[in-house]
Amino acid sequence: MVESNYFQVALSSSLVVFGFNGKQLLIVTEKRKKSPFKRAPMLPSKMVLPEESLESATNSLLKSIFCETTENHTEQLKAFANPYRNSDGRVVNIAQYAVLRYAATQLKMNSNYQWCDLEDLPSLVFDHDEILTFAKERLKRRVKRRPIGFHFLPKEFTFKEIHTLYELALRKKLDKRNFRKKLFSSDLLVDTNKSVTVEENNKPSNLYMFNTKEYEKLTLKGYDFSFK
């Protein structure tokens, strides 16, 4: 029997929701509703009920942010458990990492949530900057080792989109030809034989899809996008 005086901790969960609009990596921020730091930017967060699972908490947060919560990828990031994070008592924050298809989502109207360019982000309240830093490292690693970068993209996408996505996530330039070579050598992409004119005045670009079989295989066993 666990002594009852241990049961005095609260659980919260913050989300780092990544998206990609074709040009920028974005995360969802929330405008804080309460004092202190009213209206300061923060990660979307909620208290987790004592009987509530983390998955359910994450999902309900996502539902409060987006109109339809389309398919998304979520995983646990880390527990931030410093005893003095919150003045009301001990609140352990189990941060979650999420990636979803920007184009398939829509923020709820009149909510306190908004997409924010990762490159141009204000400081967040509490320890949320630390959580974000952690999440960015996770993203970097995932992009390198798994075809997870692809949770970002619409069903059909151009080479440029995936190229830009990888450059932003890894925060480095990737040689166009080499990146293409590697990507296509992996059997991960399928040419749809469609093309699309992204901007007026220039050559239309090809549209690609994922090879689902290969995608799942690589998700399981991992691979190595070891760009210098």
Add this chain to the structure above:
Amino acid sequence: MVESNYFQVALSSSLVVFGFNGKQLLIVTEKRKKSPFKRAPMLPSKMVLPEESLESATNSLLKSIFCETTENHTEQLKAFANPYRNSDGRVVNIAQYAVLRYAATQLKMNSNYQWCDLEDLPSLVFDHDEILTFAKERLKRRVKRRPIGFHFLPKEFTFKEIHTLYELALRKKLDKRNFRKKLFSSDLLVDTNKSVTVEENNKPSNLYMFNTKEYEKLTLKGYDFSFK
């Protein structure tokens, strides 16, 4: 103000303590003291007090296992937060991963703790097998990307020891010559010019130490021991 009915969760912490005795990878297991599953093997675990930090909980657990807690490496593994892990109420287990120098430690006498060969481990109680699986994956990754394998070894060690350690952690054979080549090309090892006869009847082996500077550099920036 966070409403008070959230503060009903308890915090526990389990440790996966890895060690290496020169021949086997080991973890510390504990014999459970209470029913149900009295005397069943489990990961060393403790409840975390509401004001106690995770680091402090980990350290006190280590102190209860070992006579002297020498230098060790610990990091958070994952929070296991399923609401129904424990019948007394919600207990969130924040599992920790730890590596220490086997040769520099000593288990406390008459304790319920013991070293256990990873290759020959019984089933553990509750979700501890799941935690262990997670920890083994973490170890694998760490060994690949960082000179963390070296937290295992004594100050001076033979090539065979580090070779065996890597083989066990990665769970694959590593070609002796190629492994040696890679290891020495990294500037990470220093030849002590000492040698030691490990077993009678054969050639003594060289002793190596770490190049601390290089070690720290690689700890920060990572490297890539990508053995096939």
Add this chain to the structure above:
DNA sequence: GCAAAAGTGTTAGGGTTACACCCATGT
């Protein structure tokens, strides 16, 4: 001299990098 483990090089192949020009389109 024998048993046991330590220590040592080479080669072939594959992957990574660096790099510059032509192509298709809309105006």
Add this chain to the structure above:
DNA sequence: ACATGGGTGTAACCCTAACACTTTTGC
């Protein structure tokens, strides 16, 4: 015809992988 971004190939280098024999020691 021109401006814009899309799309393409090659060569040098490096790293990896495969592989077997000699050396040193204690008995």
